[in-house]
Structure formats: C-alpha cells, structure tokens
Amino acid sequence: MSDKAEVRRVSEADYDVVMSIRSGVYGGYDYLPSMFKSLITQSHNKGYASIINGKFVAFCMVSKVDGGKTVVTRAGRVNKQYEGRGLYNALKLYLQKHVFSDGTISSHTVVYDDTNQSMMDKTSKGEFTLLMKRKVIGYRIDFDKMSVIAKRTHTTTNTRTLNEVDLITVFKSRSVCSTLFPQERIICNFVPYRLTERNIPLIFSEVSLIVGTGEPELSFITCGVYYRSENGHTFIIEVYGNNNFIREHLILHFQHALQYYPKEIDILIMCKENAADKIDSEIKECQLSNMDVGFKTVFLVEKNIK
Numbered sequence: 001m002s003d004k005a006e007v008r009r010v011s012e013a014d015y016d017v018v019m020s021i022r023s024g025v026y027g028g029y030d031y032l033p034s035m036f037k038s039l040i041t042q043s044h045n046k047g048y049a050s051i052i053n054g055k056f057v058a059f060c061m062v063s064k065v066d067g068g069k070t071v072v073t074r075a076g077r078v079n080k081q082y083e084g085r086g087l088y089n090a091l092k093l094y095l096q097k098h099v100f101s102d103g104t105i106s107s108h109t110v111v112y113d114d115t116n117q118s119m120m121d122k123t124s125k126g127e128f129t130l131l132m133k134r135k136v137i138g139y140r141i142d143f144d145k146m147s148v149i150a151k152r153t154h155t156t157t158n159t160r161t162l163n164e165v166d167l168i169t170v171f172k173s174r175s176v177c178s179t180l181f182p183q184e185r186i187i188c189n190f191v192p193y194r195l196t197e198r199n200i201p202l203i204f205s206e207v208s209l210i211v212g213t214g215e216p217e218l219s220f221i222t223c224g225v226y227y228r229s230e231n232g233h234t235f236i237i238e239v240y241g242n243n244n245f246i247r248e249h250l251i252l253h254f255q256h257a258l259q260y261y262p263k264e265i266d267i268l269i270m271c272k273e274n275a276a277d278k279i280d281s282e283i284k285e286c287q288l289s290n291m292d293v294g295f296k297t298v299f300l301v302e303k304n305i306k
C-alpha cells in the first residue's frame, strides 16, 4: 500500500505533534518549543507540516515581514527517520506554490547556521545572496553572578531601554541606519527585518528588550530575546554598532533576564565578524567565561521571488 502524504497548515492545537518531529534542533537552542504558541497565533506567522500516514514528519514556519513583501522560512525540521528523502524540499515546493505566490511577495529570506553545509554550498553557488554573516559567541552565567552585574550602575546616562517610538526614530534616521545597519536589516530572534515602521510591532514582544546608547543619535543598539530551550534558559543578544558600551547593555539585559529566575542562563551574542574579539574581551571583563554553542556563525541569505 502506498503512503498517504499531505501538507497541512498547523494551529496552536498541534503543539505536541509538531514538537514530536525532532529534538535537538539548533544545537538544543531551538526557540520553537517555548515560542510556538505565541508565534503561531500571530497573523504574520503560519506553520505548515508534512504528514505521512497521519504522522507529523516535517515542519516549517513562514513569517511574512516587510509589509508582506518578504517571507522568512524558519524553525524548519524533518524527523530523523525521514531525513534526506526530499521531504523538506517537498514542503518548500508546496509553500512556493501555495503561500509565496500571492503576488505581493518579492523575496524569500533564510537564517541558518554553519552546521547547515547544504545551505552554505547553495549560497556559495549563488542560489541565495548572502546579506549578513554574524559571529556567535556563547557564555554561561549563574543567577548570582548575573545579579551582581545587574546591580551595577551605568557610567553613562545615555544608555536606555528603547520603545517602539525610539525605534521609529532610529529607522527614520539615514545616518543611524547606515552606520548601524549597513545591510538595511535588523535581526531579532533569528528573523531579519527591513528597517521599516511596519516591522516595529513584530520586533517587540514580551520577551524582548532593545537597548540603545547615544545622544542625540544612537550609536549602539542591542536586541535581547529570552526563551527556554532544551538547553535551559537562553538569552540571545544581537549587537549593532559601537560595541564600547556592551557591558552597560549587559546590565539592562541581565535585569530583564533575571525576572525569569534562571538558575543558570546561556547567553548567545551575535555580532559582526570583526567586532567579535573586542566584544568578547569586554564581556570577559565581567568575569564571564565562554561556552561552546555548537555553531559559530549565522548567515542571512535572500532569494528573489518573481
């Protein structure tokens, strides 16, 4: 008897079956288990699964950003038993036919890490255009050490938490954007956004914190996102601009992360390649030690959709 295969849009109620597809995604730093329910209920996100004989075997989340002009495919996974049989390609083909072809979408972006050799090969062959390459540096810190750092006071007064209005001002300033975001993208929680006002409500969430330094114009911005992963409490910090203020930003990010009462937390800093050494030595001044994340580089790539 032949297999019965179908692709179906998933809902909040499919949490358990989607999670059963695969564990250990992104080296255990997968955000999907803790964020699935909040993501899937937002109107710009849709999840799709391949089902074979009733079993969920592959999943992909599609986020429409940039006012609907860009689709981001993310959190993709295939059950290990079914891996390498073309299931992810089949799911992508379904999405191309049924989701990407509404006439408004002009580009498709993907964020992947250096464990995904196939995507790296495709990028070097020109199948995707490389937009950003970000270094990943990991640290593990315990609650007590974090509390000590979070109690420190700022040395400058112009480091502050940014709100949506602040980010509108940032996106409107050509000089700030060209300095901080030369690729015209900001990545928050693995999603790349163009610098448009319509993306701002998507960038902010209850688990995110955006911090900025600079007066009158910002010269340094960090985007922090907290979530629980298989590896435990996880905090991603994306860094943009003049990293001299990284330790001041850590104070605010740690104050934010402490509300989740982590016994221990893994901090993953993502930054420009040539800023990584400086950031690492600044952070080590806070007596934080490195941790192996499982991947060292993250790539943002794009493909035009005709």
Ligand SMILES: CC(C)(COP(=O)(O)OP(=O)(O)OC[C@H]1O[C@@H](n2cnc3c(N)ncnc32)[C@H](O)[C@@H]1OP(=O)(O)O)[C@@H](O)C(=O)NCCC(=O)NCCS
Pocket (backbone or CB within 6 Å): 022, 025, 026, 073, 074, 075, 076, 077, 078, 079, 082, 083, 084, 085, 086, 087, 088, 089, 090, 110, 111, 112, 113, 116, 118, 119, 122
């Ligand atoms: C990545 C993964 C989904 C691929 O599953 P698979 O069963 O090998 O899928 P397929 O047999 O269809 O082949 C993979 C195809 O998808 C492509 N692919 C892999 N990762 C991709 C991604 N993030 N976005 C788009 N395409 C991707 C590969 O280049 C390959 O294309 P090709 O056949 O033209 O060479 C699977 O290995 C997996 O679940 N890995 C762990 C989770 C993970 O790393 N996900 C990446 C999310 S960014």
